[in-house]
Amino acid sequence: MHRQLSFDLPVRAALGREDFFVTPANAMAVALIEGWQGWPGRKLVLEGPKASGKTHLAHVWAQTSGARIVQASTLAQADIPALARGHVAVEDVPAIAGNAAAEQALFHLHNLVLAEGRTLLLTADRPAARWxxxxxxxxxxMQGTTATRLDAPDDRxxxxVLAKLFADRQLVPTPETIPYLVTHMNRAFDSAQALVAAMDAAALGQxxxxxxxxxxxxxEQVMQPGLLDNSPDQGQHR
Structure with a gap:
């Protein structure tokens, strides 16, 4: 049965390991997260475009290692010595570029985490040389840290991803809906996110x-130009 469309139910993202679907597009990143005790220098950069699963994998790692997850933008106000006593995942590091206090805080966190014998995960949407x-x-x-990347998604x-996004919103599309979207949409995680949100709003409103x-x-009506291009070479993240 479909969700009762008269109720605007909250979105609850499922962030467990069992909710993360592994394909060749992300297998290397998943393997490194699962084998985190072997990271060179006890640190790793996880790269990927928006909505590619970086936060999901950071939560998977935190559940496995007991790490704390913090936003890079909050580091200037954080208790760095206390934070460094455990494993730490720092999300969206490029967001602090040019913020002297936040950059200094991350520098000290990096050094203290490693000095304490702990492990550091950093997430970003692009390589460290471009932060x-x-x-x-x-x-x-940062540029000397081993990095792994979540690639643009294959069909599987x-x-x-679409099935999970619908499930997070407690939505059940008809069986032909997701295959149709996969065939016609751009191969981009943020496009999948936008599509599901737009379909939820349209279904609820109408x-x-x-x-x-x-x-x-x-x-046809909501997505940006180019989204309907189904060429395998279109929509790849650079």
């Missing part, structure tokens, strides 16, 4: 089922 960090010592340490992963017809209308 724009101003503090030279921090930039050199895109299908799983009292309609989540089916292929609604998917086609959302693709």
């Amino acid at each position: 724009g960090l101003v503090l030279p010592d921090l930039a050199s340490r 992963l895109l299908t799983a 009292g309609r089922p989540l089916n292929r017809k609604l998917a086609a209308e959302v693709l």
Whole structure:
């Protein structure tokens, strides 16, 4: 049965390991997260475009290692010595580029975590050389950190991502809806996120089922130009 569309239910993201679907597009990153005790220098950078699963994998690692997860933008106000007593995941490091206090805090956190014998995970949407960090010592340490990347999704992963996004919103689309979206949408995680949100809003507002017809209308009316291009070379993240 479909969700009762008269109720705007909350979105609850499932962030467990069992909720993360593994395909060749992300297998290396998953293997490194699962084998975290062997990271060179006890640190790792996890790269990937928006909505690619970085936060999900950070939570998987935190559940496994007992690590704390913090946003890079909050580090200037954090108790760095206390934070460094355990394993730490720092999310969205490029966001602090040019913020002297936050960069200095991450530099000290990096050094203290390693001095304490702990492990550090950092997430970003691009390689460390393009983060724009101003503090030279921090930039050199980040660029010297082993990195792994979540690639643009293949059909299997895109299908799983869409299914998870619908499930997070407690939505049940008709069986043909997700295959139709996979065939016609851009191969991008943020596009999947936007599509599911738009379909949820349209179904809720119009009292309609989540089916292929609604998917086609959302693709045509809501998405940005180029989203309907199904060429395998389109939508790849650079």
